[in-house]
Amino acid sequence: MEHDDVQQQPWLHDLSLTLAAPTQVWSAADGQVGGPGARSGLEGVLHGERRVISVLRLDVDGREPAAVASHSVRGDSTTYVAVPRHLGDPGPDPTVRVERQRHVEPGLVRERYIISSTAAEPVACTLGLLVGADLAPLDGVKAGTGRAPVAPEGVGGHVLSWQQDALRAVLRLPGAHTTHDGDHARATWEVVVPPGESVTHELLLTLDDTRAAVTAPSREPGWNHVEVQSSDRRLGPVVERCLDDLRLLRLAAPGADGVEEEFVGAGAPWFLTLFGRDSLWTARMLLPVSTDLAMSTLRLLAHRQGTRTDDVTAEEPGKILHEVRSAGFSLNEADEDGGDRHLPPVYYGTIDATPLWALTLHDAWRWGAPDDQVERLLPALERALAWAVEHGDADGDGLLEYVDRSGHGLSNQGWKDSGDAVRRSDGSRARAPLALSEVQGYAYAAAVRGADLLEAFGRSGTDQWREWAERLRGEFAQRFWVEDALGAFPAIALDRDKRPVVSLTSNIGHLLGTGILDPDGVDVVARRLVGPDMLSGFGIRTLSTQAAGYSPTGYHVGSVWPHDTAICLSGLAAEGRPEAGPVADALLAALAAFDGRPPELFAGDARSAQPAPLPYPAACRPQAWSAASAVSLVSSVLGLRPDADGLVVDPVQPWAFGETRVSGLGLHGRPQDIEVGADGAVAGTDR
Incomplete structure (x- = not known):
């Protein structure tokens, strides 16, 4: 029996999760979220009962860097390390790397993008981020059904936003230039990294749903340390x-x-x-x-x-x-x-x-x-x-x-x-x-x-x-x-x-x-x-x-x-x-x-x-x-x-x-x- 044309529940076993309920970020193992290379129909930033962001893909000069490693000491923070192989000194040794640090709190996602270089000469590049949202209900995502992208407000500035019903999402991209990319947005930063140094840019996504049945606790757990x-x-x-x-x-x-x-x-x-x-x-x-x-x-x-x-x-x-x-x-x-x-x-x-x-x-x-x-x-x-x-x-x-x-x-x-x-x-x-x-x-x-x-x-x-x-x-x-x-x-x-x-x-x-x-x-x-x-x-x-x-x-x-x-x-x-x-x-x-x-x-x-x-x-x-x-x-x-x-x-x-x-x-x-x-x-x- 063929199942290729049947909508199916997304698989999760090889995805990376960064979590602080009711907010979660599901990505591929390299940190990339959604888009043409998505491994699962789930990838995205979820808040409560909605998937808000469905695409968050990082590139350097329009090329996705090669994934090297990821690690997570705590479940609310994950670091992904990749190498843009077209940059840096010639030879087999990587001299430029991109570190993507993801941190989640209830109603907040912060990512830092750190480009560091040990190359002999300054490295100039364009750091790019493709951003898309679909605001899809969770049961639809679970069923594997698609949903059309929702275009953001504020393209051309440093702040993008989406609002639907009681849900509001605001994405801040300090120093970025934003443009339309179909129903998505594209943010870019022009970067020059001197030898032995690094340059950092970041995004900050805030999420709020005033209709939510449950929320994050207002205090830390009073549990015994075990x-x-x-x-x-x-x-x-x-x-x-x-x-x-x-x-x-x-x-x-x-x-x-x-x-x-x-x-x-x-x-x-x-x-x-x-x-x-x-x-x-x-x-x-x-x-x-x-x-x-x-x-x-x-x-x-x-x-x-x-x-x-x-x-x-x-x-x-x-x-x-x-x-x-x-x-x-x-x-x-x-x-x-x-x-x-x-x-x-x-x-x-x-x-x-x-x-x-x-x-x-x-x-x-x-x-x-x-x-x-x-x-x-x-x-x-x-x-x-x-x-x-x-x-x-x-x-x-x-x-x-x-x-x-x-x-x-x-x-x-x-x-x-x-x-x-x-x-x-x-x-x-x-x-x-x-x-x-x-x-x-x-x-x-x-x-x-x-x-x-x-x-x-x-x-x-x-x-x-x-x-x-x-x-x-x-x-x-x-x-x-x-x-x-x-x-x-x-x-x-x-x-x-x-x-x-x-x-x-x-x-x-x-x-x-x-x-x-x-x-x-x-x-x-x-x-x-x-x-x-x-x-x-x-x-x-x-x-x-x-x-x-x-x-x-x-x-x-x-x-x-x-x-x-x-x-x-x-x-x-x-x-x-x-x-x-x-x-x-x-x-x-x-x-x-x-x-x-x-x-x-x-x-x-x-x-x-x-x-x-x-x-x-x-x-x-x-x-x-x-x-x-x-x-x-x-x-x-x-x-x-x-x-x-x-x-x-x-x-x-x-x-x-x-x-x-x-x-x-x-x-x-x-x-x-x-x-x-x-x-x-x-x-x-x-x-």
Whole structure:
């Protein structure tokens, strides 16, 4: 089948990103943005939900310099080095170079162009910059659709500008001469570089969207500084890079009384906004670093908690939202009637965000979040628990299930939300309403731990939630267990006829640590997760290689997602299972292979077949819960958990990381130094 004439989602795996949410610059590896040489349909300067600048190409005397190297110490700054080979002394040694320094802040992009020379004579040249804008909506860019350029205002001067709706972009080019180049603009600087010296020019782009649903936080993160020193030299750099990316993914939105609340946007480039599931998992994984992030995320989602029933938005009383945008977002896939699936600006189509909200509140409390902050959210907790009974279990059978009643929303509403995510082992797709296995585990744990939290604060009604949870546990045990040639395991879901969807998936790993499994069930799940059909050597596959629908680059049907593996690892560690060791090794190998910036997902090929994880070309990176998986990894292998006496450290055995010292993790406001010896024994914790 030919695909050349089909609009396709841009690939990202070989692009360079400089980021400070909600502003991002995606370029080729040499720093060039868009134009005739573009490698991807994404390249450009993105701000919020628009691509503003689509072309930013540098040349010297009309020729693009030859790329030599690029480097990025932090995610918000990148330097690109190139050589204009037609300039300088004759001979093989380059004597003139062009350095392009890119720095991004929220709403601001600054580039400096430094031409330096060691040539024997002065070097004269024209530094040129082709600039174009299309102001394209992000969903159109994601779909691979083209958009006509938008001509700038101010050509002939040093300041160019574009404005459309609530978006305004202003580009300052000090000292440049600007001219029209079709619908683009061309800026030029006449340059003379004396021997042994350099000449610098720059641009400054400011961006503002007054209609934006989310903005940059007004303050720096109050997170503990985390440092990892280990005999396993992969650990420290991975954690440092992932925390830097999480810092740059931070966003904010107004909560109750207009108070700014901080959260972590789901991921670049498409999902730099508030996502219930993603932002909660990220905050939950970062609890050893900060409870403040979790509490602000919880407050913001509680402020948006559902109050009415609306099939178009999937809102229901007590329900936690799926995502927020300033405008609707097209999914660029057909619905059942052949129309376009598209989401409204505020969309609640998620089955798991509500129990995950309850679990995150409980866990934040256990990790030391202030009692007064927790207590103010207890009414929202009660509404969330009530939602599970009154709306999450729509047919009253004791299980949580979902179905898209609008006809144009998400057809699957768990974390695996692609249209083909829930398949039987023969490859056929299950039809909604669907009751996902892991959601039953979340709901059980949310009811039990929610009851514990309510009881601790003297609230009534706790017995009903424990009784409801036990009924759910019984229904799960009776209805979800299936068998294949290798033995028993929980099905991924029950279909609309309440038949088990027999397929071995990573979903079962999310059941560990929830309490919904008995000891025998824990043993089965742990062993099945590390079988050769599930554990690739770089993580746990989303679908067993034995399934007919398995594809190593299938989005949810064979790929590996770092956060998914981290959740499985956390459950294995919580259950005290030895399988935690090989899963931790696989996850760390993947994080290190991507230089500490793990993508949303990667291919599920076996490590024995591919010595490095194969990129999924369209995967977002950085992505919040993928980055947070590095912290979750460290927390899991150290066996960190809070109890009444403080922080418990119980490293997984056998210990495979050598002498390790970790500082900055701990209970709220009380980071500790944790030392583990080469034998895995805790050498000490300083409180």
